[in-house]
Amino acid sequence: MTIDIARLRADTPACEQQIFFNSAGSSLMPNPVYRAVLDHLALEQRIGGYAAEDDSEAVLEDFYDAFATLLNCERSEIAYVENATRAWDMAFYSLPLKEGDRILTAEAEYVSNFLAFLHQARRRGIEVDVAPSDASGQLDVDAMERLITPRTRLIAMTHVPTQGGLVNPAEDVGRIARRHGITYLLDACQSVGQMPLDVQKIGCHLLSGTGRKFLRGPRGTGFLYVSKEILDQLDPPFIDLHAATWTDARSFDIRPDARRFENWESFVAGRVGLRAAVRYALEVGLDQICARVSMLADRLRASLSELPGVTVRDLGRVRSGIVTFTKDGEAPRDIQARLRAANIAVSVSSKTSAQLDFGRRGLSQVVRASVHYFNTEDEIEVFCDRLRGAR
Numbered sequence: 001m002t003i004d005i006a007r008l009r010a011d012t013p014a015c016e017q018q019i020f021f022n023s024a025g026s027s028l029m030p031n032p033v034y035r036a037v038l039d040h041l042a043l044e045q046r047i048g049g050y051a052a053e054d055d056s057e058a059v060l061e062d063f064y065d066a067f068a069t070l071l072n073c074e075r076s077e078i079a080y081v082e083n084a085t086r087a088w089d090m091a092f093y094s095l096p097l098k099e100g101d102r103i104l105t106a107e108a109e110y111v112s113n114f115l116a117f118l119h120q121a122r123r124r125g126i127e128v129d130v131a132p133s134d135a136s137g138q139l140d141v142d143a144m145e146r147l148i149t150p151r152t153r154l155i156a157m158t159h160v161p162t163q164g165g166l167v168n169p170a171e172d173v174g175r176i177a178r179r180h181g182i183t184y185l186l187d188a189c190q191s192v193g194q195m196p197l198d199v200q201k202i203g204c205h206l207l208s209g210t211g212r213k214f215l216r217g218p219r220g221t222g223f224l225y226v227s228k229e230i231l232d233q234l235d236p237p238f239i240d241l242h243a244a245t246w247t248d249a250r251s252f253d254i255r256p257d258a259r260r261f262e263n264w265e266s267f268v269a270g271r272v273g274l275r276a277a278v279r280y281a282l283e284v285g286l287d288q289i290c291a292r293v294s295m296l297a298d299r300l301r302a303s304l305s306e307l308p309g310v311t312v313r314d315l316g317r318v319r320s321g322i323v324t325f326t327k328d329g330e331a332p333r334d335i336q337a338r339l340r341a342a343n344i345a346v347s348v349s350s351k352t353s354a355q356l357d358f359g360r361r362g363l364s365q366v367v368r369a370s371v372h373y374f375n376t377e378d379e380i381e382v383f384c385d386r387l388r389g390a391r
């Protein structure tokens with residue numbers, strides 16, 4: 001089955017007004033997602049938030065089924081969390097880590113995750129080991145395995161980093177995590193929605209993601225997958241009356257499913273919207289999405305590398321829809337501003353978000369142009385002309 005680009009672009013009217021290469025930042029919602037959010041807000045305005053939630057029960061319950069299909073897991077293994085960082089934090093801070101325990105991660109780990117490692121290192125005396133990258137720039141899986149010690153309690157890795165086109169070998173890491181019986185937390189914030197993700201194949205115990213990027217959901221939405229294999233070992237850093245039940249004056253029971261990581265109060269219209277975004281992505285088809293995103297990103301990289309003074313900065317053997325580059329004599333922020341004035345959306349990644357990766361490569365900033373399936377080859381051509389300064 002092929003993707004009907006005309007129909008999908010018609011669902012996203014804003015892509016006719018601009019060249020939108022920032023789905024890694026915050027993508028454009030398709031009409032069905034946008035309408036789902038607005039319809040729910042309208043219902044809240046009409047009958048109040050609680051009644052609106054009751055009336056939307058079937059849709060809200062389908063949130064869990066939609067994610068279970070997307071990730072190939074059970075609905076009880078999914079939690080709604082307000083963003084990827086909190087989802088990841090809920091998982092990380094619920095692990096029973098103690099002084100001397102070791103965490104194993106990779107050079108392209110997401111900034112907030114690494115900050116949490118440093119936070120726990122300072123607070124609890126845990127140690128952080130960083131596996132090196134191989135010659136291609138992806139995580140070196142053999143080197144990672146050699147770094148495993150009897151005190152290694154967690155392997156945490158970012159699947160697709162925010163600051164480059166690399167796709168880390170998530171399944172290979174899953175195999176070593178399973179072989180050594182170590183908990184595996186995968187940050188799939190940039191991969192979910194642009195490629196198929198199967199938690200059984202990946203072998204991760206925990207996986208976090210956000211709504212607004214390649215899934216094209218609303219802002220302020222995210223999710224966490226928690227394998228039922230390890231759920232009982234995870235003690236949420238905080239609980240409320242949704243995560244737990246106050247069973248007697250001095251006792252409580254924590255929920256037996258992944259919703260122990262949720263809050264009672266949440267952005268219900270956002271949950272409705274994220275559910276619509278997942279259903280939309282499933283309808284388009286993750287294999288088709290991935291094939292088109294790869295084709296467009298490869299084409300963009302090839303066109304960029306022909307431009308004088310432009311250097312494509314992406315690493316790895318397998319590449320995502322995130323394309324990063326620098327241009328001699330023009331700072332990334334200036335390029336971003338110049339393109340913005342020409343109705344072209346890109347973003348900039350900085351060393352403060354990638355100390356290990358950019359530090360090793362001597363980079364301070366790069367332009368990030370991220371394509372999605374609704375983009376076209378014509379847009380890539382116009383983009384490169386604009387970048388060169390021709391049109």
Ligand SMILES: Cc1ncc(COP(=O)(O)O)c(C=O)c1O
Pocket residue numbers: 083084085086110158160161162187189190209210211222
């Ligand atoms: C790899 C990665 N992980 C986590 C996040 C954080 O996501 P959120 O802003 O939804 O918390 C981002 C955001 O850019 C990201 O790129």
